[in-house]
Amino acid sequence: MFSHIMLGATDLEASRKFYDAVLATVGVKPGVIHEDRRYFYRSPTGVFSITKPIDGNPATAANGGTIGFAAKSVEEVNHFHATGLANGGTECEGLPGFREGPAGTLYIAWLRDPSGNKLCSMYRQPKA
Numbered sequence: 439m440f441s442h443i444m445l446g447a448t449d450l451e452a453s454r455k456f457y458d459a460v461l462a463t464v465g466v467k468p469g470v471i472h473e474d475r476r477y478f479y480r481s482p483t484g485v486f487s488i489t490k491p492i493d494g495n496p497a498t499a500a501n502g503g504t505i506g507f508a509a510k511s512v513e514e515v516n517h518f519h520a521t522g523l524a525n526g527g528t529e530c531e532g533l534p535g536f537r538e539g540p541a542g543t544l545y546i547a548w549l550r551d552p553s554g555n556k557l558c559s560m561y562r563q564p565k566a
Contacts, residue, residue: 440484441484441485442484442485442486442487443484443486443487443505444476444486444487444489445487445488445489445497445505445551445553445555446488446489446491446497446498446553447488447489447497447552447553448496448552448553448554449552449553450475450488450490452526452552453477453488453551453552453553454469454477454488455525455526456522456525456526456527456551456552457469457477457479457486457488457551459521459522459524459525460518460521460522460525460557460559461479461486461507462521463514463518463521463559464507464508464509464510464514464518464559465481466479466480466481466486467479467480469487469488475489475490476488476489476490477489483508486505497553498554499550499553499554499555499556500555500556503555503556504548504556504557504558505555505556505557505558506557506559506560507557507558507559507560508559508560508561508562509545509559509560509561510561511561512545512561514561515534515545515546515547515559515560515561516547518547518559519534519547519548519549519559522549522551522557526551526552527549527550527551527552527557528549528550529549529550530548530549530550530556531548531556531558533547534547535547536563541562542562542563542565543562544560544561544562544563545560545561546558546559546560546561547559
């Protein structure tokens with residue numbers, strides 16, 4: 439359904455440091471710079487990127503928006519969360535943990551990147 443996700447970054451290098459660290463926890467290699475204003479992170483399942491806004495205005499976070507990154511285990515979610523906090527991210531939506539919902543049992547951690555964008559790492563527990 440998606441070809442890519444691109445987020446505006448207030449401080450491109452602070453955001454690169456953050457995303458290089460947290461995306462490594464889910465197996466994504468460091469970002470590659472393009473035109474000195476964007477970093478691209480490529481995986482077999484999609485492309486994620488950060489950019490200085492093209493119009494020159496400040497980057498803003500989407501109110502109500504969340505970008506979710508798939509994790510392979512509870513430990514990977516916890517590592518994503520801890521790494522994000524250690525690299526300029528901030529806590530939001532409480533501590534990592536299991537949540538029950540219409541999609542089944544999920545283990546989720548949320549945080550905000552240096553520009554205020556809301557992210558989560560989620561592990562879908564296999565059905566018994």
